[in-house]
Amino acid sequence: xxxxxxxxxxxxxxxNLTLKEVADDEISVAVISKFENDQTMLGVDRxxxxxxxxxxxTEDFFYRYRESDPQALQxxxxxxxxxxxxxxxxxxxxxxxxxxxxxNTDKKDIEKCSDLQKYIVRTKSDLKSxxxxxxxxxxxxxxxxxxxxxxxxxxxxxxxxLPITEYLSNVSVWSxxxxxxxxxxxxxxxxxxxxxxxxxxxxQAAHYTRLSDLRYLGYSVCFTIFSAMVTHKRFGDAKRALDxxxxxLKKDAEAQFAIKSLFMHGWYLYxxxxxxxxxxxxxxxxxxxxxxxxxxxxxxxxxxLEQIEAGGRMPMHAEIFG
Amino acid sequence: xxxxxxxxxxxxxxxGLTLKEVADDQISVAVISKFENGASMLGLDRFLDLLNQIxxxxxxxxxxxxxxxxxxxxxxxxxxxxGAPGIKLLEPFYEIIELVNQAESKxxxxxxxxxxxxxxxxxxxxxxxxxxxQILAYANSSVDxxxxxxxxxxxxxxxxxxxLESVDQWxxxxxxxxxFSLTFVDTDDLTRLFKRAMRRADWYQWLAEERxxxxxxCFDAFSVLVxxxxxxxxxxxxxxxxxxxxxxxxxxxQFAVQALFMHGWLDIxxxxxxxxxxxxENALSVYxxxxxxxxxxxxxxxxxxILKYDPSDKKHMMIMLTxx
Numbered sequence: 001x002x003x004x005x006x007x008x009x010x011x012x013x014x015x016n017l018t019l020k021e022v023a024d025d026e027i028s029v030a031v032i033s034k035f036e037n038d039q040t041m042l043g044v045d046r047x048x049x050x051x052x053x054x055x056x057x058t059e060d061f062f063y064r065y066r067e068s069d070p071q072a073l074q075x076x077x078x079x080x081x082x083x084x085x086x087x088x089x090x091x092x093x094x095x096x097x098x099x100x101x102x103x104n105t106d107k108k109d110i111e112k113c114s115d116l117q118k119y120i121v122r123t124k125s126d127l128k129s130x131x132x133x134x135x136x137x138x139x140x141x142x143x144x145x146x147x148x149x150x151x152x153x154x155x156x157x158x159x160x161x162l163p164i165t166e167y168l169s170n171v172s173v174w175s176x177x178x179x180x181x182x183x184x185x186x187x188x189x190x191x192x193x194x195x196x197x198x199x200x201x202x203x204q205a206a207h208y209t210r211l212s213d214l215r216y217l218g219y220s221v222c223f224t225i226f227s228a229m230v231t232h233k234r235f236g237d238a239k240r241a242l243d244x245x246x247x248x249l250k251k252d253a254e255a256q257f258a259i260k261s262l263f264m265h266g267w268y269l270y271x272x273x274x275x276x277x278x279x280x281x282x283x284x285x286x287x288x289x290x291x292x293x294x295x296x297x298x299x300x301x302x303x304x305l306e307q308i309e310a311g312g313r314m315p316m317h318a319e320i321f322g
Numbered sequence: 323x324x325x326x327x328x329x330x331x332x333x334x335x336x337x338g339l340t341l342k343e344v345a346d347d348q349i350s351v352a353v354i355s356k357f358e359n360g361a362s363m364l365g366l367d368r369f370l371d372l373l374n375q376i377x378x379x380x381x382x383x384x385x386x387x388x389x390x391x392x393x394x395x396x397x398x399x400x401x402x403x404x405g406a407p408g409i410k411l412l413e414p415f416y417e418i419i420e421l422v423n424q425a426e427s428k429x430x431x432x433x434x435x436x437x438x439x440x441x442x443x444x445x446x447x448x449x450x451x452x453x454x455x456q457i458l459a460y461a462n463s464s465v466d467x468x469x470x471x472x473x474x475x476x477x478x479x480x481x482x483x484x485x486l487e488s489v490d491q492w493x494x495x496x497x498x499x500x501x502f503s504l505t506f507v508d509t510d511d512l513t514r515l516f517k518r519a520m521r522r523a524d525w526y527q528w529l530a531e532e533r534x535x536x537x538x539x540c541f542d543a544f545s546v547l548v549x550x551x552x553x554x555x556x557x558x559x560x561x562x563x564x565x566x567x568x569x570x571x572x573x574x575x576q577f578a579v580q581a582l583f584m585h586g587w588l589d590i591x592x593x594x595x596x597x598x599x600x601x602x603e604n605a606l607s608v609y610x611x612x613x614x615x616x617x618x619x620x621x622x623x624x625x626x627x628i629l630k631y632d633p634s635d636k637k638h639m640m641i642m643l644t645x646x
Contacts, residue, residue, distance in 0.1 A: 014491045041367050044364055044369045056493050060495075132343075133339075172338070255608065288611065294575070
């Protein structure tokens with residue numbers, strides 16, 4: 001992995017700038033040179049000043065810095081369905097990487113449970129020596145996952161999940177970490193807890209509309225809660241999640257979410273008994289995908305529609321829109 | 323804009339974490355506290371460790387700390403479809419674009435830009451930095467354009483073209499600089515830089531604000547090439563757009579609508595009017611069915627304009643794309 005100084009050196013060279021051209025009365029040639037050679041570390045303020053001198057944004061810089069670390073890139077892939085590297089926000093899931101990898105393998109449930117048992121034993125001893133927040137939450141999630149694979153009741157999940165629900169309810173403004181944690185864990189939560197948390201999250205929705213990573217996570221939260229509430233047959237709560245989804249849509253009117261909303265409305269009408277109108281909306285979505293030559297999206301919606309029509313217990317979708 | 327330390331404290335507190343929970347053997351409570359109070363600065367490496375301790379990313383941190391995203395997205399080239407970045411580095415270019423777009427009459431516009439041109443000429447003479455030379459080139463080309471002198475504009479923009487060619491790995495700054503300069507550069511330069519940018523911009527598909535840049539670049543390059551009646555080059559750009567829209571990892575409805583519209587647009591201006599109209603109208607109907615405005619503000623005026631298009635009137639398309 002490249003050091004911070006090396007990354008800076010490469011970016012400066014790439015723009016054909018000499019040390020002299022970058023230095024000024026705030027920062028000397030000698031200091032920059034030492035930073036590039038890893039002989040000294042820069043203060044954050046001076047570092048930001050240097051970036052401006054070479055026309056590089058902080059996003060640019062850290063993107064490249066992160067890109068030079070094969071481990072960081074690998075970490076992102078662990079959570080992604082199609083092996084694509086994920087945006088930087090997913091770095092925050094790193095503490096849960098091992099656990100999520102166990103849960104998401106193709107192994108049989110019994111094997112997963114035995115892997116989880118081992119993980120729990122280890123985490124318990126970690127927790128003893130380092131009673132940190134992340135260790136507490138790791139343990140809670142692992143125990144809930146075992147419970148889920150053994151198909152015990154949702155009720156016992158509620159107790160097991162307490163460390164996570166308590167943490168989430170104490171954070172005043174959720175950032176990417178809390179949003180992603182909520183999306184990945186809400187399907188295990190007791191529906192009352194989940195919906196209460198959802199309300200809190202939506203009260204801060206204004207914070208999410210400006211940074212696009214967070215805005216998409218806002219949509220993901222609504223979709224995940226919608227599908228969880230449908231599964232729990234709490235149609236009123238499902239409708240509220242759908243309304244919040246539409247509220248996001250009013251602000252940025254993005255086509256991909258508008259079409260998702262149309263499909264969710266169809267789904268909702270269908271399950272509350274208005275099958276004809278519901279199906280019609282879903283089919284409009286299929287047709288739109290066809291007009292736009294988006295055949296992959298079309299077949300995904302088609303599959304979902306078939307599941308809805310077949311009835312029975314729907315798989316819950318904890319979906320993160322990239 | 324709040325200080326680095328203040329922002330850190332707000333983020334830490336919002337997560338309900340105490341100083342003690344954040345400190346470890348690498349960094350003490352006292353050091354963090356001094357940083358938060360502005361009494362001392364942290365080294366960059368320590369600072370990154372601290373962000374990890376509170377589960378925050380660098381993008382998030384700087385999002386809260388700078389007013390970068392608070393900048394009202396400016397409407398570049400009359401489009402509303404683009405999220406324009408509030409990057410400080412690009413401010414001088416925004417200023418010129420606004421002067422070109424905003425004044426009441428054509429003469430008033432030319433006068434305002436010419437005044438800016440003189441100011442930057444003087445500044446460049448005193449401080450001949452790379453940045454000043456590029457801003458000057460940009461101002462010169464803008465003045466040329468206001469006098470419909472396209473050949474001169476493509477000549478005056480050369481310092482920017484040369485700069486872009488000399489930089490090996492492009493960052494945000496270079497990508498936006500190209501997008502802003504598309505109307506000025508000559509068709510050969512445009513095609514070459516476009517290809518280069520598409521390769522470079524690949525790296526940005528997972529950066530929050532930049533992932534759609536490739537689509538924006540295709541749309542803008544396409545509209546400039548069609549405006550200049552270079553249909554073969556425009557077709558190549560459109561092929562790139564199609565590839566992007568249909569790549570599994572990155573497909574996006576909004577740009578599928580744009581691509582459909584662009585096909586219709588190209589058909590209309592190259593003579594297949596009925597087929598083209600059908601495609602444009604299909605694209606626009608998607609937004610009607612979904613009951614959202616989407617890109618209608620961007621596409622509808624272009625559509626109305628294309629319908630009146632007369633291929634013998636060369637100024638017609640350029641006027642719409644640059645001075646609307």
